[in-house]
Amino acid sequence: MFGWLATRPRSSTKGPLDADEAPLKSPVVAQVAQAARGLSPQFRGSRSNSPFRSSSPFRAGSPFRASSPFPRSPARSSTPSGIVPVGERDFSHLLRPEIFHQLSPLSIPPPFRNTSKQPTPETPISELLAHGQFRAAAITSVQALTSSPVSATIAAAHPPVDPSDYARVFSLLYIRLACLCLIDSVPLAAQEAKALEDLNQAYYLDPITGAHLMPWELRLLAIRLQTMGFGDPRRAIMSYYEMAREAHLQIAKAAKAHDHSELELWKRRLAELGIRVAGALIEMEDLAGAAAHMATLRDQAQDGKLATAKALLWLHLGDVDAACRCVRDGKGGDVGEKVVLALVDMANGQFEDGLKKWTELKAELEESGIQDEMVGVNLAVCLLYLGRMQEGRQILEGLVDDGQSSRTLLFNLSTMYELCTDRAKALKVRLADRVSNLEPTSHGWEKTNADFKL
């Protein structure tokens, strides 16, 4: 139970009133100090009374003010002298080969391994990503990061990274971690993300502007992975609040400069952070907390997405009535409302009604030229629950024929194969073969054995 505690870096005992830390000689020494300096005074104050006030810090213009009396990262008001200039910073500690794991091709079904669709080692990473070759991209990015190409031609295709070129280092790290997640190797990604250590340490900040050197997306991903890697679910929530503060600062700045696109970007980021906090609470199994938090979020995009998200959370919790209320009166958008109501029928065990709704929605979307994989998959699940597995199986096979290959689709179809016969393995291998013949797209092409329950 406490095994993971040993791997968590010790928290610093610095408090919010402490001056900024002294310049860091070696970032390896820099410890995660989030626990001590993570939460803003406002947030801590709100925690002690009611964790989720009606005014959410994830709304632009809310009392989660940028003019905090204790400005924390990344907008540091004063820069300690003697800090290493950005251009001279050495990130070679993030490039050590021992950080990165070997990826075994054995988890890939043979039809994917033995085909001309497998990329050559010289294929540029951008092309690999465009064709959904995520495993190859994960391997290639490490070759560039660790300067360990197998041959001279590969070295020419993927030049080793310069440890001071932080933009390329972080870009490659993002590709590595995201691709690991996409090939269902999240536990490996969670281990590798630990090497980034404290994401708010001064070494990652521009001393002049206070801007974070990492791309926003890498920070979001790294937070999630570190949360898993260190086994500390609260870490994600604290970090998202930190980022929310930064978003507030940027919103204020953009508003002052009348930079409309920048303003919209940061408002969108802020709203997304609010939704990510809800996700983190769900992963902590604090469903009531997640519901209370979601209630404070306002639908800024007005596209029904947030309403649908709220309804899904209520369904997850089991409150079917509350799920209906979230999408009623057009709040969830036309399609969103129908999706939720069909799920509600299934949750109530009224599979005939659910089947009718899914069938109608499928026909409706197809009329507008949309083939929604989710609708097809749920229709098939509904049929299975009604004792009509053969029809469900045909629908799922039709989706594969049309080029769909999400993991849920393949998993559900493989499960149906297992129900159909003692010789399900042959059917699953045939399915793997069919999917391997699909044209690679940026949505991903290579699958793992687990996808086919092999």
Next chain:
Amino acid sequence: MSHQRYPSMDPVKEPHSVSLKVLRYSFIESLSRQDDFPAIEAVPGAATHSSRTLGTTVNHKLCSRRPGSRVARLPVTAGTNPDPFLLTPILNLPPSFGSAYVGETFSCTLCANQDIPPEPPAPAQPPAKVQSQKKSIRDVKIEAEMKTPGSASVQKLLLGPHGEDGTPAATQETGVADAAGAGGVDLEPGQTLQKIVNFGLKEEGNHVLAVTVSYYEATETSGRTRTFRKLYQFVCKGSLIVRTKVGPPPYNTATTRKGFKQAEDENKPKKRRWIMEAQLENCSEDAMQLERVVLNLETGLRYRDANWIVSESTRPVLHPGEVEQVCFVVEEDGKGTVLEDSEGRVVFGVLGIGWRTEMGNRGFLSTGKLGARNTR
């Protein structure tokens, strides 16, 4: 759910022509989880850095809650994906058996498949001979029984699918007609007879689902009836611990609060009144939301709910190990005689608790007869 093949009652040693497969119906972890990866097409080595140069192109979806959880990667075409929210509406079939709890309904599907291995291509054999060896499978029947920990005998189960009125409906399998419900069906190669089990779990402990499949295996020259039986064992766990306490009201003065008209009844004989409290503890491993907590009282008694409906708060959510305290005011309604047992104990009735878990899965428990000492 562990399973084993029952010691064969079948004297024939050949493999069976029909296979039986079982899947539990469960919505646990059914809503897929996802992460989104905007900007994954960032080109490494972009000359100048800014977080905005990583243009968002395609959203790659993934679910990564824990190893083994399933993954959805949805097209965003119909706008049905609420990304970047963790949950998506696409439904996963259950990855494992999960846990079964008292008060819930255990549901599973039973699939009897015509599973004769396909004839290996044997060009040497004349076609006529192959014909003569072809088996046809007729009159396939599935029967199921449940053995519960508390009873010595087994309970025969009524198998679905059922129509709206609860009568067995014809199975919708292509070409398979389950005419009378009880009668068997003929199965062509690759066809399946699918049945559904629903069983209300009332006891903790080991349950055994016994499934018997019988069929008639006919060749052109002969035929025989064959039967096999499979046992599936699973453990049912407790879901809710209920503790009750009945006491006198804290004050006996007349109250004018909503729901009571005690004040105007001064001339009538005083009605007895009790406060009934109950602590409901979630002892399962999943969060549950209490849907309703009601008293089913004996004649001569009425009650007033003093819980979340009255306070107009949301239904309480109980995470594993959490306790919700509920309270009722029970009083004589003056219309009938209150039932008392031999020791003068007033018998109230039973407390019924209904809850729902993930994806609306229902549970319901009722207590034994509750009562209070005569306070007269």
